[in-house]
Amino acid sequence: MNLTLKIWRQPDASSAGAMHTYQLSDVSPDMSFLEMLDVLNEQLNEKGEDPVAFDHDCREGICGSCGLMINGDAHGPEVTTTCQLHMRSFSDGETITIEPWRSDAFPVIKDLVVDRSAFDRIVQQGGYISVNTGSAPEAHSVPVPREDALRAFNVATCIGCGACVAACPNGSASLFMGAKITHLGELPQGQPERDSRVVNMVAQHDHEGFGGCTNIGACTAACPKEIPLDVISQLNKDLRTAIRHGH
Amino acid sequence: MDMPDTVSAAEASASGFLDGDYDDAAGYYTPGTPLVDTKAPEGPIAERWQNRKFEARLVNPSNRRKLSIIIVGTGLAGASAAATLGEAGYNVKSFCYQDSPRRAHSIAAQGGINAAKNYKEDGDSVHRLFYDTVKGGDYRSRESNVYRLAEVSTNIIDQCVAQGVPFAREYGGLLDNRSFGGVQVSRTFYARGQTGQQLLIGAYQALERQVSAGTVTTYTRHEMMELITVDGKARGIIARDMVTGAVETHLADVVVLASGGYGNVFYLSTNAMGCNVTAAWRAHRKGAYMANPCYTQIHPTCIPVSGSHQSKLTLMSESLRNDGRIWVPKNQADCDKDPREIPEEDRDYYLERIYPSFGNLVPRDIASRAAKNVCDEGRGVGPEVDGVRRGVYLDFSAAIERLGKKGITEKYDNLFDMYERITGENPFEVPMRIYPAVHYVMGGLWVDYDLQSTIPGLFVTGEANFSDHGANRLGASALMQGLADGYFVLPHTIRDYLADGPFEEITEDHPAVVEARESVKGRIDHFLSVNGTRSVDSYHRELGNIMWEYCGMERTETGLKKAIDLIRSLKDDFYRNVKVLGSAETLNQSLEKAGRVADFFELGELMCIDALNRRESCGGHFRGESQTEDGEALRHDDEYAYVAAWEWAGEDSIPVLHKEDLVYTAIEMKQRSYK
Ligand SMILES: Cc1cc2nc3c(=O)[nH]c(=O)nc-3n(C[C@H](O)[C@H](O)[C@H](O)COP(=O)(O)OP(=O)(O)OC[C@H]3O[C@@H](n4cnc5c(N)ncnc54)[C@H](O)[C@@H]3O)c2cc1C
Ligand code: SF4
Numbered sequence: 051m052n053l054t055l056k057i058w059r060q061p062d063a064s065s066a067g068a069m070h071t072y073q074l075s076d077v078s079p080d081m082s083f084l085e086m087l088d089v090l091n092e093q094l095n096e097k098g099e100d101p102v103a104f105d106h107d108c109r110e111g112i113c114g115s116c117g118l119m120i121n122g123d124a125h126g127p128e129v130t131t132t133c134q135l136h137m138r139s140f141s142d143g144e145t146i147t148i149e150p151w152r153s154d155a156f157p158v159i160k161d162l163v164v165d166r167s168a169f170d171r172i173v174q175q176g177g178y179i180s181v182n183t184g185s186a187p188e189a190h191s192v193p194v195p196r197e198d199a200l201r202a203f204n205v206a207t208c209i210g211c212g213a214c215v216a217a218c219p220n221g222s223a224s225l226f227m228g229a230k231i232t233h234l235g236e237l238p239q240g241q242p243e244r245d246s247r248v249v250n251m252v253a254q255h256d257h258e259g260f261g262g263c264t265n266i267g268a269c270t271a272a273c274p275k276e277i278p279l280d281v282i283s284q285l286n287k288d289l290r291t292a293i294r295h296g297h
Numbered sequence: 298m299d300m301p302d303t304v305s306a307a308e309a310s311a312s313g314f315l316d317g318d319y320d321d322a323a324g325y326y327t328p329g330t331p332l333v334d335t336k337a338p339e340g341p342i343a344e345r346w347q348n349r350k351f352e353a354r355l356v357n358p359s360n361r362r363k364l365s366i367i368i369v370g371t372g373l374a375g376a377s378a379a380a381t382l383g384e385a386g387y388n389v390k391s392f393c394y395q396d397s398p399r400r401a402h403s404i405a406a407q408g409g410i411n412a413a414k415n416y417k418e419d420g421d422s423v424h425r426l427f428y429d430t431v432k433g434g435d436y437r438s439r440e441s442n443v444y445r446l447a448e449v450s451t452n453i454i455d456q457c458v459a460q461g462v463p464f465a466r467e468y469g470g471l472l473d474n475r476s477f478g479g480v481q482v483s484r485t486f487y488a489r490g491q492t493g494q495q496l497l498i499g500a501y502q503a504l505e506r507q508v509s510a511g512t513v514t515t516y517t518r519h520e521m522m523e524l525i526t527v528d529g530k531a532r533g534i535i536a537r538d539m540v541t542g543a544v545e546t547h548l549a550d551v552v553v554l555a556s557g558g559y560g561n562v563f564y565l566s567t568n569a570m571g572c573n574v575t576a577a578w579r580a581h582r583k584g585a586y587m588a589n590p591c592y593t594q595i596h597p598t599c600i601p602v603s604g605s606h607q608s609k610l611t612l613m614s615e616s617l618r619n620d621g622r623i624w625v626p627k628n629q630a631d632c633d634k635d636p637r638e639i640p641e642e643d644r645d646y647y648l649e650r651i652y653p654s655f656g657n658l659v660p661r662d663i664a665s666r667a668a669k670n671v672c673d674e675g676r677g678v679g680p681e682v683d684g685v686r687r688g689v690y691l692d693f694s695a696a697i698e699r700l701g702k703k704g705i706t707e708k709y710d711n712l713f714d715m716y717e718r719i720t721g722e723n724p725f726e727v728p729m730r731i732y733p734a735v736h737y738v739m740g741g742l743w744v745d746y747d748l749q750s751t752i753p754g755l756f757v758t759g760e761a762n763f764s765d766h767g768a769n770r771l772g773a774s775a776l777m778q779g780l781a782d783g784y785f786v787l788p789h790t791i792r793d794y795l796a797d798g799p800f801e802e803i804t805e806d807h808p809a810v811v812e813a814r815e816s817v818k819g820r821i822d823h824f825l826s827v828n829g830t831r832s833v834d835s836y837h838r839e840l841g842n843i844m845w846e847y848c849g850m851e852r853t854e855t856g857l858k859k860a861i862d863l864i865r866s867l868k869d870d871f872y873r874n875v876k877v878l879g880s881a882e883t884l885n886q887s888l889e890k891a892g893r894v895a896d897f898f899e900l901g902e903l904m905c906i907d908a909l910n911r912r913e914s915c916g917g918h919f920r921g922e923s924q925t926e927d928g929e930a931l932r933h934d935d936e937y938a939y940v941a942a943w944e945w946a947g948e949d950s951i952p953v954l955h956k957e958d959l960v961y962t963a964i965e966m967k968q969r970s971y972k
């Protein structure tokens with residue numbers, strides 16, 4: 051395949067960026083999207099041009115490092131991560147536009163690399179169960195209904211990639227946050243801190259500059275792990291309950 | 298640097314060290330003094346850990362805040378340690394190269410984690426898990442360490458469940474278990490195909506909780522580039538801020554390396570792209586011994602290479618071998634045919650043929666080598682890459698007939714989709730193609746029973762150390778080891794070291810600190826100034842090919858010697874001809890890779906020397922010269938029941954080999970047989 055790539059280049063956080071156009075030929079449909087960028091980078095290096103920076107690590111769709119806006123879609127046209135997208139999803143002669151996640155809360159570091167540390171800071175505000183090492187009771191002492199365990203698992207698969215934020219016109223991280231609230235809120239172990247967790251995480255979310263949710267659903271459509279929209283309902287419900295409890 | 302601890306050739310030969318013809322590695326190393334684990338506990342095996350915990354001195358809670366700990370790595374081994382030591386009140390700094398601690402490579406583990414809970418009442422016990430692990434490691438691990446691992450395994454599950462790790466459960470709400478990797482009891486806990494992810498998120502959340510409590514500070518996008526030693530003790534690290542390029546000095550009372558495995562020395566592996574040996578190798582060059590570096594695990598069920606663009610390999614869970622049948626065509630002429638058109642009588646179900654009792658479920662190394670052999674014979678399938686077809690069929694048609702498409706989907710969840718996404722072929726219609734790939738390294742920095750390396754104040758945990766898996770690792774036990782080390786072992790052993798505090802104050806202008814910092818800057822400047830013609834990746838790929846060819850599934854004296862020559866000249870060329878663009882002051886991914894590949898060259902050479910020295914086949918290490926008449930691995934306990942611990946002797950010197958004898962008191966050594 052022969053492709054025209056339009057890629058956002060930005061030397062660092064403080065400099066202005068711009069779209070650059072590159073031609074790439076002999077792309078195999080069996081390549082992953084990132085392998086296609088590897089080939090481009092190899093050629094740029096050859097020519098003495100700085101290679102395109104992008105985040106990636108596992109290349110298996112599980113670490114959440116990768117994430118590109120591809121033709122305006124977070125992670126591109128398929129329901130998967132950028133690293134698991136393959137070139138057979140594109141056609142010969144196509145022009146592909148590649149940009150970083152766009153969000154005030156995710157400033158660009160270089161080219162396609164953004165700073166997502168806001169997610170860690172949201173987790174710091176209660177995205178955990180307080181149990182010191184060694185103080186845990188026997189694992190079988192608290193049975194968990196299979197349904198609850200399954201739902202907790204399904205939403206716990208969030209990889210923290212940030213596609214939901216990038217896709218959302220409001221730049222909201224409600225899907226990411228709702229996934230964590232639901233994961234821990236479904237389990238008996240998560241109950242004692244349920245109120246404080248939601249109140250503190252939401253406060254941090256707003257403080258980081260993520261926007262509010264207006265139920266558009268672009269987040270869940272872009273989510274590679276198919277986190278459902280109703281985790282946001284759960285988030286809102288938990289918040290109402292916490293406020294009723296006087297938080 | 299201190300003079301290495303060596304013995305003269307005469308002494309060595311008197312002690313039987315240079316045993317005549319068999320020392321294939323003669324000339325590639327210097328014999329050193331024997332190595333003894335001075336922390337090795339005594340007494341009945343079941344009491345050793347309890348005794349050690351009791352003997353390890355305590356640190357007064359009010360003093361802990363004044364003691365500082367650097368932990369490099371936020372995988373299961375690092376995050377669990379950082380959280381636990383933070384909870385205990387120490388002053389912890391945690392480092393990772395990713396943008397968040399949650400992205401460490403442990404996230405990718407699929408199958409599960411072992412623990413001797415015996416919830417199934419199927420005869421499991423601490424002793425049985427211990428026994429299986431030592432046997433699985435082909436009697437090349439240290440029995441006290443393995444016993445402790447089995448002992449604390451049950452606490453891990455309690456801890457993770459309390460943290461909210463959503464393990465699979467049965468209808469009654471209790472935890473489910475499965476049997477894994479050919480063992481006969483069901484002791485593997487799992488969270489669908491994402492166990493590593495769920496365990497790591499649990500540890501990550503515990504870590505972030507400590508960040509908010511103020512006991513742990515995280516340094517993400519920071520790469521450790523050098524270890525700082527002062528008066529022979531580890532006292533900090535030099536790290537590069539990967540965003541600003543700043544070369545930073547971080548001082549502490551003790552340093553923990555939980556930096557993962559080095560499988561990426563092979564370029565293609567199932568490891569994450571950033572996995573590296575730099576943290577461990579820099580420590581090695583400062584005096585930490587590297588143990589059994591050649592022990593590599595090659596996993597039989599990975600998706601084959603599809604072309605020269607390939608950047609990494611993807612594992613398909615081993616559980617697939619429970620239902621899939623492995624075959625290749627009997628005749629070379631059929632290799633490019635549609636497999637569905639090859640009649641039953643023209644198929645060679647070679648594992649079932651050679652190993653009738655275990656069939657497709659033979660251990661990982663046997664399945665891997667058998668696949669290599671049939672492809673070497675020219676009977677491989679799939680696309681030709683560099684003139685050879687490297688793939689065998691994993692065929693589910695019988696299982697699909699038996700269980701239906703729905704049954705298969707329920708059992709294997711998203712694996713079939715994953716395969717289709719990567720290859721573009723639907724495995725419900727065409728048999729899957731698989732091929733072995735590098736997956737895990739059992740070798741790593743040498744540690745004593747306390748997990749302390751040969752540098753006082755430097756502790757090593759998780760895949761980065763060598764301690765628990767011997768020459769081969771059982772499925773679902775790396776996750777167990779990472780969490781055992783971090784939650785339950787290190788926090789007890791490290792306090793014995795910290796009890797010597799407060800330690801002498803050192804400052805950033807201490808000559809040893811300045812020297813470490815300047816050497817890092819010098820290395821960075823060198824890479825940026827060569828301005829040669831070849832990219833870092835092209836060197837890495839070539840090194841990987843050499844390693845895979847000569848230090849992969851089968852190793853021979855001639856091959857290894859050839860590999861050493863090839864690596865040496867490639868390394869020379871790299872330093873003179875690599876092309877790294879950009880500047881040191883910004884995010885520069887080529888520069889990051891250059892540093893890692895430079896260390897892989899040195900590691901690769903040592904792996905070959907280690908493999909050369911070990912003229913026996915054991916676990917994942919198969920020496921062509923040491924096999925039975927029908928091609929099975931042959932171990933030599935009389936000569937090789939030792940840990941090979943290598944000491945760095947300087948840039949232009951050959952390494953020094955120290956041997957630690959392996960002594961078994963609680964278990965008897967047996968040769969394995971799967972026929
Ligand atoms: C695909 C796959 C599937 C697997 N499945 C299983 C399974 O089912 N069960 C099982 O038990 N095991 C499994 N394993 C093995 C297991 O996942 C690993 O051995 C284990 O997770 C390693 O954990 P760790 O904490 O030691 O290191 P890692 O998780 O690799 O973490 C290393 C950490 O060190 C940091 N680091 C490394 N170098 C530097 C540096 N120079 N500077 C700063 N930071 C650095 C990284 O940022 C990272 O945080 C699997 C492995 C793979 C590849
Ligand atoms: S909710 Fe989905 S899109 Fe958002 S961070 Fe998690 S996995 Fe990514």
Ligand code: FES
Pocket residue numbers: 105106107108109110111112113114115116117131132133134
């Ligand atoms: S690189 Fe890990 S999810 Fe894409």
